[in-house]
Amino acid sequence: xxxSRRIFLALVVLCVCLAMLVSAAWAGEPATxxxxxxxxxxxxxxxxxxxxxxxxxxxxxxPEDSCPGTSALGALxxxxxxxxxxxxxxxxxxxxxxSIENESHEFGSGFFWELWVEHKASQTGACExxxxxxxxxxxxxxxxxxxxxxxxxxxxxxxxxxDIGESVVxxxxxxxxxxxxxxxxxxxxxxxxxxxxxxxxxxxxxxxxSPGEMTVHVSASGxxxxxxxxxxxxxxxxxxxxxxxxxxxxxxxxxTGTSTAVTGVAGFTKSAPYTGPYALVARxxxxxxxxxxxxxxxxxxxxxxxxxxxxxxTISLQLRRRYKGRCYAYNGTRERFxxxxxxxxxxxxxxxxxxxxxxxxxxxxxGRYVLDIxxxxxxxxxxxxxxxxxxxxxxxx
Numbered sequence: 524x525x526x527s528r529r530i531f532l533a534l535v536v537l538c539v540c541l542a543m544l545v546s547a548a549w550a551g552e553p554a555t556x557x558x559x560x561x562x563x564x565x566x567x568x569x570x571x572x573x574x575x576x577x578x579x580x581x582x583x584x585x586p587e588d589s590c591p592g593t594s595a596l597g598a599l600x601x602x603x604x605x606x607x608x609x610x611x612x613x614x615x616x617x618x619x620x621x622s623i624e625n626e627s628h629e630f631g632s633g634f635f636w637e638l639w640v641e642h643k644a645s646q647t648g649a650c651e652x653x654x655x656x657x658x659x660x661x662x663x664x665x666x667x668x669x670x671x672x673x674x675x676x677x678x679x680x681x682x683x684x685x686d687i688g689e690s691v692v693x694x695x696x697x698x699x700x701x702x703x704x705x706x707x708x709x710x711x712x713x714x715x716x717x718x719x720x721x722x723x724x725x726x727x728x729x730x731x732x733s734p735g736e737m738t739v740h741v742s743a744s745g746x747x748x749x750x751x752x753x754x755x756x757x758x759x760x761x762x763x764x765x766x767x768x769x770x771x772x773x774x775x776x777x778x779t780g781t782s783t784a785v786t787g788v789a790g791f792t793k794s795a796p797y798t799g800p801y802a803l804v805a806r807x808x809x810x811x812x813x814x815x816x817x818x819x820x821x822x823x824x825x826x827x828x829x830x831x832x833x834x835x836x837t838i839s840l841q842l843r844r845r846y847k848g849r850c851y852a853y854n855g856t857r858e859r860f861x862x863x864x865x866x867x868x869x870x871x872x873x874x875x876x877x878x879x880x881x882x883x884x885x886x887x888x889x890g891r892y893v894l895d896i897x898x899x900x901x902x903x904x905x906x907x908x909x910x911x912x913x914x915x916x917x918x919x920x
Contacts (some may be wrong), residue, residue, distance in 0.1 A: 558602035561664040567624040590650035617650030637666035644700040682880025716738035805896040826880040839870035846890030
């Protein structure tokens with residue numbers, strides 16, 4: 524929590540000192556994080572990615588009053604362009620944060636700025652909260668000084684892209700102060716004229732009627748709002764990672780000087796469909812070949828694209844897991860992993876266009892995983908299994 528909560532910090536000074544010893548291991552190491560600031564009634568700073576530096580943060584012009592650039596305050600300073608204010612506290616050797624993006628919550632005003640790092644409530648001030656290279660999110664929001672505990676933030680798991688009219692499943696979760704997550708039922712999801720309410724599992728389905736970058740907003744009573752951006756494309760229109768089809772034209776001259784196609788529409792030649800082992804090339808966008816993920820880092824959304832010379836008709840996935848000599852395969856109908864013979868699995872359809880996104884119902888357990896991507900096009904071609912493309916091998920520890 525921020526230093527403006529003076530009484531609380533005084534009571535837990537021993538815990539603060541221990542936390543400082545832990546964070547010191549990461550001191551001075553830049554980290555790439557997303558900074559978000561939520562105000563009382565609106566988002567003050569949408570998720571903004573910055574990479575911290577070793578340059579100290581000096582707000583009052585006195586070099587002796589400085590915070591590490593690699594701290595949470597350093598990330599806030601970069602993300603807001605310095606649009607925060609607060610005095611230097613000589614006792615705690617750090618800046619107090621009174622206002623961010625022109626919204627003020629000074630000590631004694633009834634609210635203070637709460638700080639969460641990596642979905643956990645920080646027990647140190649923003650200057651002391653060093654960010655590790657694995658840190659991903661820094662969040663500031665107002666908390667009542669009289670509240671027994673601060674409201675929990677919401678999180679959203681959504682695909683990076685979707686096709687027009689495609690049913691997109693998003694999942695909303697809420698975090699506890701210690702970082703545990705649980706489904707957020709009854710949350711409202713809105714964006715691009717669409718609105719839905721999450722079910723008991725925190726899931727909701729959206730469809731987007733038009734292409735573009737769509738911001739999806741999530742809110743729930745007594746919880747801190749969040750948002751995500753989904754790129755919506757119209758089939759293979761060349762946006763959101765899709766590849767627009769190309770058309771070649773040839774013509775034959777006649778005595779009258781007009782052009783007539785050999786077959787098909789005037790002015791264009793109808794060529795034979797492209798065939799071959801690489802007529803379709805799959806690309807997973809959220810998985811890294813041969814990479815080892817932590818339990819909290821493994822993607823919940825399986826997404827990617829398929830490059831093709833003609834329209835993609837179907838994309839199916841097969842996901843297998845091996846752990847301590849036992850093998851499992853994901854069942855798309857039952858939406859869970861089932862025990863199976865090693866090397867065996869089953870495909871489940873996830874798309875009828877050139878891109879796909881599939882939200883897994885739960886975080887991936889430890890083990891070795893193999894994701895196979897199978898796609899077909901209108902000409903009857905299909906993907907060929909190839910490591911790093913249509914077959915991704917990765918690990919969860």
